[in-house]
Amino acid sequence: MLAALGWGAVAASSLVIGAVLGMIRKWHAGLVGGVLAFGAGALISSVAFELAQEGLTIAGPIPVAIGLAAGALAFFAANAAVNKIGGRSGGGAGGLPLALGSLLDGIPEQAVLGIGLAAGEGVSVALLVAIFISNLPEGIGSASDLRSAGKSPRAVLGLWCVVAVACMLATLGGYGLASVAGPEIKAGIDGFAAGALLVMLVDSMIPEATEKAGSRAGLVTVIGFAVAAALSNLV
Template identity: 65%
Template sequence: MWGALAASSLLVGAVLALLRDWSARTVGLVLGFGAGALIASVSFELAEEGVRGGGALAVGAGLALGALAYALADRAVEGYAARGAGAAGLPLAVGALLDGIPEQVVLGGGLAAGGSVSVALLVAIFVSNLPESIGSSADMLGSGRSRTTVLGLWGVVAVVCTLATAGGAVAVAHAPDGVTAGIQGFAAGALLVMLIDSMIPEARKKGGELAGLATVVGFALAAGLSLLT
């Protein structure tokens, strides 16, 4: 249920893109807010919790593997997209998967380990999905994709991300602390590369000089929720 709620923002973003046009500035500010929330989640929900539960070595190994895996997969997606406009929809969907799967695996792992949802991580995932889905859906519609195709693509992505939450819960429930910490480190590494290579530059480009302030607000909110929960 929590995984479906987090992933539902992908479909919400697609629907919002269908209903109206969103300015680049608005999308950029939401991207900045989501980036700040994810930075807090990486710091407090992934790295800190991982080190506390399984040790720094496991988290460090996971960080390196996650960063490398995301960088290689992202390069493959960009190469596929460069082949032509006709392939535009699939790389966008795959890019969302690259972001979403590690996030939601950790969300499910946290549920299995602690028995309760991380509100901070849930908010970070939900908010960060929105601008990605809105912007990507708008691009697909502009390139001639039908509304049914756009909604179908994001529906598939949302379902896979939801299943990743269940997979994370099962993996953590049957894994030793070191493996759990490695999974958290892997997700943190993947998300950090995504933030620096994609999300933060896009937020600055579209949101302008207010993008940094929006990022701080997102970080403060998610950090506060982490402390409260």
Template identity: 60%
Template sequence: MLEALLWGAVAASSLIVGAVAGVLRDWNARLVGLVLGFGAGALVASISFELAETGFRLGGAVAVAVGLAAGAIVFYIADRAIDRKEASNASGLSLLLGALLDGIPEQAVLGIGIADGHGVSLALLVAIFVSNLPEAIGSATDMRSARRSTGWILLTWTAIAILCAAATIVGYQLQEIAGAQWRGGINGFAAGALLVMLVGSMIPEATQKAGEKAGLAAVLGFAVAAGLSFAA
């Protein structure tokens, strides 16, 4: 469990790094888009080679299919609620909530993999770390523009990072007590939630900010994460 907490903290630390970067200076939108593209490609590789493949092996097609549907629906409903909040709130709070919503299933899967005896997934770790950065940078920048204090911004993002790191422990415990089908379903749930997030927000935002170069960054991210996955 200590190992799961350690790696969960490493992955979540990029939220704090991004928040610090956001309050210190303004960032070029194209650079943020390229980082988003890289993170999206890395997450696609992690979903394919870490979540779906492992889920099918553990629980079979039915468990993964049920998990995929559940994860997609839960994320979609929660994301719609965030979108409605965003329409009346331009202070960056919606991005903060989105980071929490994305981070919980991502980091739970880290704990699941560690409890399964395969150690930390470097591919998923890199994908989470990179994809967290632009969300935190963008939200912290918006909060600063809304005249939130630096201390409040950093404290809030630290709390989000702690909650995301705690999700790693939850994943670890679930994997310890759940049977093979439940474990496959958990992997499917995380994959479904992440796929909806990727198609609905992360990839469109990357393309909006970086144009067609976002696709090149995504391929690079996919290649790096896939290489790390196979190397492990």
């Protein structure tokens, strides 16, 4: 349990680091988009090699398929609710919708870390790197927007600390749930996280990377995939 909290804190810390970076200087959109693209590729690799493959190995295709559908639908519904209050566009009072959007992205990512630890596999370096990198642009972009809107550095940092703590607790939740579940349930949890991540990648992360990085986004995504796939098989 302490390991889940610790690794969850490491992964979530990049949200706060990104927020600090976003407040201290302006970042070129192309660079932010490139980091997003790299993180997207790394997360695609994690979905394939850390989630779907593991679920198929321990319980077969049916629990994974059910989990995929449930995760995709759950994220779609939650994302639609966040969008209604301006979560993806930056609207809303006090920057809260921006934080909700990042929290929504972070929950399935970080829950997977806890699932892997509960299974006795240790922390996935590839997934940890993917989460850490993908969090940075969210913190950078949103903190910059909030500062431009007149929010104080203390308020911006406090908001992102809350988001980071919530994401860290998602790692603990994944650990706790997987610790008491049988193989079929664990495979369903893997599928659920995979479905949620895939919808998040297609609906928000990849489009934003393409918008900011342009035609280079696809190439950088492949590089991110290759690096994470190598880490999955080497570590």
